[in-house]
Every structure is written in structure tokens, then in C-alpha cells.
Amino acid sequence: MKRVLFLLACFISLALSTAAVAFSQSSMLSAQNPLSTKKNTLSLSLSMRSYFDGSPFWQQPYPGPFLSWMNLGFGMQYSRMLDGRHGIGCSALASTMQYFGSNLKKGDTFERALLSIDAFYQYQVLVKEKIELFLTVGPNFRYGFESVLVARLGREPFVENYDYRDFGLSIGIRASRIYLRHLVISPEIRSTTYLYRYGRHHIRFNDLFPNRPTIQMLTYQLGVGIRF
16 A cells, blocks of 8 residues: 555656646746636546445445545546647546455455556537536556455455556546636546456466456546646
8 A cells, every 4th residue: 555655646746747837838828818728727536436346335434544444535637638629638546445344255355455547538528618528538557456355264354465557448527617717626437447457467366256356447536626
């Protein structure tokens, strides 16, 4: 998990540096032309995810590491509109979750922690007053692990870790609403299919768990940011 947080911190530093350069350029253009369109968006993101492996989308709170019982991810997203309706962007989300309960059985997910990084092309399909709608597509990389329950000895679980070093393709749809000229609220849904799964080539239990690590991931994301 420390590596996941370190990579997220590196991504955020890079995104902030890029945004600072874009902001300075935007400020210069605005000074020359007050009516110039603001093309950059920098947002903080909160997300929840479905993995289609039988693991719960939501759990009851329990004592443990900070928010590890919640299916939450935190991160950042930066995007820039190019000419017309076309744009590009990137995002990073880090999350960790532990699944506890006596009903867990062999083959169930016991724990997962990951950092996912997306680079995407976006197309603006709708503009109406202060509302925008985008379609997005692009590559995805995830880093981390998921643990699968192999057996129990009393209360002691035995798990097998599947490392994430996976590459996939994401497609999504995002709506944006602009408030107070600069504030942007952006709900988004993004589906990811992993075409290469590192864990499939470095595991002892492929025959027992042929669908590990998970192939599909659906991300529900809410971004709050600024347009500049």
C-alpha cells in the first residue's frame, strides 16, 4: 500500500506541475483576451468500484485501518480541451479495501489495494449552457494486488496474492456542471477491461482460480475541481 500511495503522490505532483504551467498560459491569454475560453480542468476525485468477482460493493463499518472497510478511492484528474470538441486528459485513483466476515469462502476476495492510472481522449457530445457531456476512451494501468482466500485454519485465513501490473482499455461517460464561473462538479462512469494481467503469469493457483486477477472493473467517480 505504501508503494501505491507513493506512486499516487508522484502522479499528483506531475499533474500539479502541468496544471501550473497551463494556468500561467491561460492567465496570459485571458489578459490578452478576457473572452478567451478556459480549456483546463483540475479535479479531486472520489470513487467507488465494482469488480464483478462476488465481492461486496458496500460493507458495514468495523474496527480496523482507516476507511479500509469502505469501497472508496481517492485521486486527481486533469483534462484539457483542444480545438473544437476534442480533448485529452489523465487521472489517477488509489484505493484499498479489506473484506471481513465469517461468510467468506474459498476463492473469495479477502483484500485489495491498487493505484489505477488512465490517459484518455475525450469528445464533447453535448454543450448546453453550463452543462457538458463527454465520452472518453483510453489506456489504463493498475498497480497493486488482490488477495484470494485459499483456506481457513480456525479464524486464521490463508490467502494468495495476485499482483497487479496490468494494462487495459477504459471507456466512459462524464457530465460536467459549472458553478460560479470556475467550480466544476463532474460525475463519471468508466468501464475497464484488462487485456494483460501480470498475475496470470506469476501464480501457483491458476487451476484453482482461473478468473484471477479480476478482468473487469467499473468505476463510479465524482470530481470537484476548477476550470481555468
